[in-house]
Amino acid sequence: MKKPNILFIMTDQQRWDSLGCYGNSVIETVNLDWLASEGVVFENAYTSCPSCVPARASIMTGMHPWNTGILGMGKGQGPMGGGFQHTLPGELSNAGYHTQGIGKMHFHPQRLLNGFHRTLLDESGREEAPGFVSDYRQWFNRNKTGDYDIVDHGIDWNSWMARPYHAPEFLHPTNWTVNQSIEALKTRDPSKPFFLMTSFARPHSPYDALPFYFDLYLNKSLPEPDVGDWAGIHDVPEDAAKPNAWRGVRSQEEIRRARAGYYGSIHHIDLQIGRLLFYLEKIGELENTLIIFTSDHGDMLGDHNLWRKTYAYEGSAHIPMIVRLPKSLGKPSCKRIDAPVLLQDIMPTILEAVGAEIPETVDGVSLLGLIRGEKTERSYIHGEHSTCYSEEQEMQYLTDGKWKYIWFPRIGTEQLFNLTNGRDETINFVDSKDYSQELQKWRARLVAELSTRDSGLTEGDRLVNQSGKPYLISPKYRERLDTCEN
Incomplete structure (x- = not known):
């Protein structure tokens, strides 16, 4: 064919x-x-x-x-x-x-x-x-x-x-x-x-x-x-x-x-x-x-x-x-x-x-x-971005197209958006008692996603604030550069 x-x-x-x-x-x-x-x-x-x-x-x-x-x-x-x-x-x-x-x-x-x-x-x-x-x-x-x-x-x-x-x-x-x-x-x-x-x-x-x-x-x-x-x-x-x-x-x-x-x-x-x-x-x-x-x-x-x-x-x-x-x-x-x-x-x-x-x-x-x-x-x-314009914008996020959870590691804050009611993300539900279980579910998912890295982003079942810590760098970056140089 x-x-x-x-x-x-x-x-x-x-x-x-x-x-x-x-x-x-x-x-x-x-x-x-x-x-x-x-x-x-x-x-x-x-x-x-x-x-x-x-x-x-x-x-x-x-x-x-x-x-x-x-x-x-x-x-x-x-x-x-x-x-x-x-x-x-x-x-x-x-x-x-x-x-x-x-x-x-x-x-x-x-x-x-x-x-x-x-x-x-x-x-x-x-x-x-x-x-x-x-x-x-x-x-x-x-x-x-x-x-x-x-x-x-x-x-x-x-x-x-x-x-x-x-x-x-x-x-x-x-x-x-x-x-x-x-x-x-x-x-x-x-x-x-x-x-x-x-x-x-x-x-x-x-x-x-x-x-x-x-x-x-x-x-x-x-x-x-x-x-x-x-x-x-x-x-x-x-x-x-x-x-x-x-x-x-x-x-x-x-x-x-x-x-x-x-x-x-x-x-x-x-x-x-x-x-x-x-x-x-x-x-x-x-x-x-x-x-x-x-x-x-x-x-x-x-x-x-x-x-x-x-x-x-x-x-x-x-x-x-x-x-x-x-x-x-x-x-x-x-x-x-x-x-x-x-x-x-x-x-x-x-x-x-x-x-x-x-x-x-x-x-x-x-x-x-x-x-x-x-x-x-x-x-x-799962998505992420390291520090670029400002430390406060470094982020990790998860979404299924219906909900979106965002964590800002360097300032330790979170956002939770319900996308089924519209994609405008105008209301942050992170402090809403009605969505506390939803928040816990997404937070646990991010902990599970990041815990395999051994990069200091998690400790046990919690996310770890990165304020004042060195910038996150994947070991894969150095490995690839070493491959190129050799």
Whole structure:
């Protein structure tokens, strides 16, 4: 039987509720909604470490963050280098696939292949090695129509500020990523099935949607931020004043512009994804291609007076995930699945779909069983993030899509949210007597999850406050570095 091709489409920093198929009635995502109508929507997909590098490490390896050794992007954490025994593109290369990655990879060093045969990079503003210039920036400089650079509009890569894109549409990185993806399909090895990872650098800030999309959403009625009864702790004017603020209250007009730029960027991405799907259809490969769409993490967009990512809250940790099967794998038994799933499930899903062996290092679980209508043994998922913007935001969390429990190790506080009454997380039930048993259940689950690490996070049946203690570092990180150096 002919092996299916694989198209893995990934956005950067796209929250779960920013697609029509997830119930957003404002945003226009026709192509992804079409993909969802022919595939499966995972309603409770989460990132187990909600920032770029650790999330992508889990995608590339199928491993939990503790086992990749990358627990965030803050203190004690290094970049996503090599040294992984097994990677998704590496296993597919070994299985006879022609593997290409286009767009944002976030590897270190940046030209590291991590198992791909070839990459073409848009690394946004990152130039981590002397002399490194991304493929996108090189192309931009060759084709620009004036004396300007990729972000001369003045908005930084992690800012809450927004404005329309400053250069002609054809120069936008979203267009470049799809143009290069189509070219990769045209020039692939025709004797092999392909694995193409199309990885967009947006809607991650800067919120610089093209003028057409920016104006379209600025004139629409956009959802207001969710602000919990507990969120006053993040109303800190001195933090909010920073152009790259991670927390703080900005004006309604500023928040509206941020959301217009963000929504507009997603609409733009959706139309470009349509071009890629139509090209697959044109060359007769659409029905023989497994297509997976997801994002590495979300974006708070002012929810609970927070910006950016790294948090356990829905805007940051809950992500979209759509799977469309090739014809050879038959039709799914379920169109919408509410079982909790993770980014590290993508690697075993793809490997099972192509008949390749799943390495023992993989922690994730193939999603094909759920798609076939089978039950899963997983009743909840675990996520975490080390210190990044502030010590108080280091967190551990658990959720089953109905409840969410969050523990902040460095300040010793907890939150408990009932998600069945809405995803806004505006009421913290941790002090409610009516939910004391629920709280105890989730706390015990986290103790059980962390007790196997022997990292000082637990003692007996209790969680241990980490205030003043050294930053948490997984021993797996050092082990992998030693492997690389040897």
